[in-house]
Amino acid sequence: MMAGADALLDVQVRRKAFGDRAVLQDLSLSLAPGEIVSLVGASGCGKSTLLRIVAGLDTDYEGRVVLAGQPQTDITREIGFIFQEPRLFPWLNVAQNVAFDLGQSIRQGGRQHPRVGELLAEVGLAGLEERLPKQLSGGQAQRVAIARGLFTQPRLLLLDEPFSAVDAFTRIKLQDLLVDLARRHGLTVLLVTHDVDEAVVLSDRVLVLEAKAGAAPREIDIGLPRPREREDERLIPLRLRTLEALRKAHAF
DSSP: OOOGGGOSEEEEEEEEEETTEEEEEEEEEEEOTTOEEEEEOOTTSSHHHHHHHHHTSOOOSEEEEEETTEEOOSOOTTEEEEOSSOOOOTTSOHHHHHTEETTEEOOBTTBOOHHHHHHHHHTTOTTOTTOOGGGSOHHHHHHHHHHHHHTTOOSEEEEESTTTTSOHHHHHHHHHHHHHHHHHHTOEEEEEOSOHHHHHHHOSEEEEOOSSTTSOOEEEEOOOOSSOOTTOTTHHHHHHHHHHHHHHHHTO
8 A cells, every 4th residue: 555755645544433433443545646446345334434534524533634745634625526416506507516616606707617618528518518407317417526526626536436326327437437537637536435346447456444443444456457348357356356355344
């Protein structure tokens, strides 16, 4: 696991608890620049909590988050966050939702910010700038959310089960889009998913969080270049290793 000066992201969580129950304890996580890492594990093992800590949305913990050598104690434009649901503002159109940056709708004298059109073209939504969220399909809404996550030109992109609410075909298209955007924008990506196939196809490393707080995550190094064909036979043993790590981590 990458650490120290070579890491873009370095996270140390000594303890994160809800009441008397520790959810995360003595957990270390580092990501190299340009790396895609997936977090998998059963519900309640702290995956989404860890993402919120990294994003600066949860500061009630013992530990530290360091991004590009700088300690992070609050929300920052350097980190983009894409949630399970698109979470679009229903009263704003597509362009306004994309340009909604840390609580401010970014406009230039009432004109659309030029970056909005560029991002919408990248995610396949050119020409839909004036549509409202209610006029979008689920896949289109999530593409808007992806464009919004990229609007501030973050170095790190966090995704919390971003494709779980769409159909299988749309999920594959969005997964391919994520890998392509990560390459084009030079993004480092931390992805929470319950989908083992998604984790193995997209990631450079898969980290399986243990049910018991304090146990080190089990790591599976994928070791194959991206993008990957889902039918690649080399992925079969990696899927099996991930499933076995899940079984051992959660004793099911």
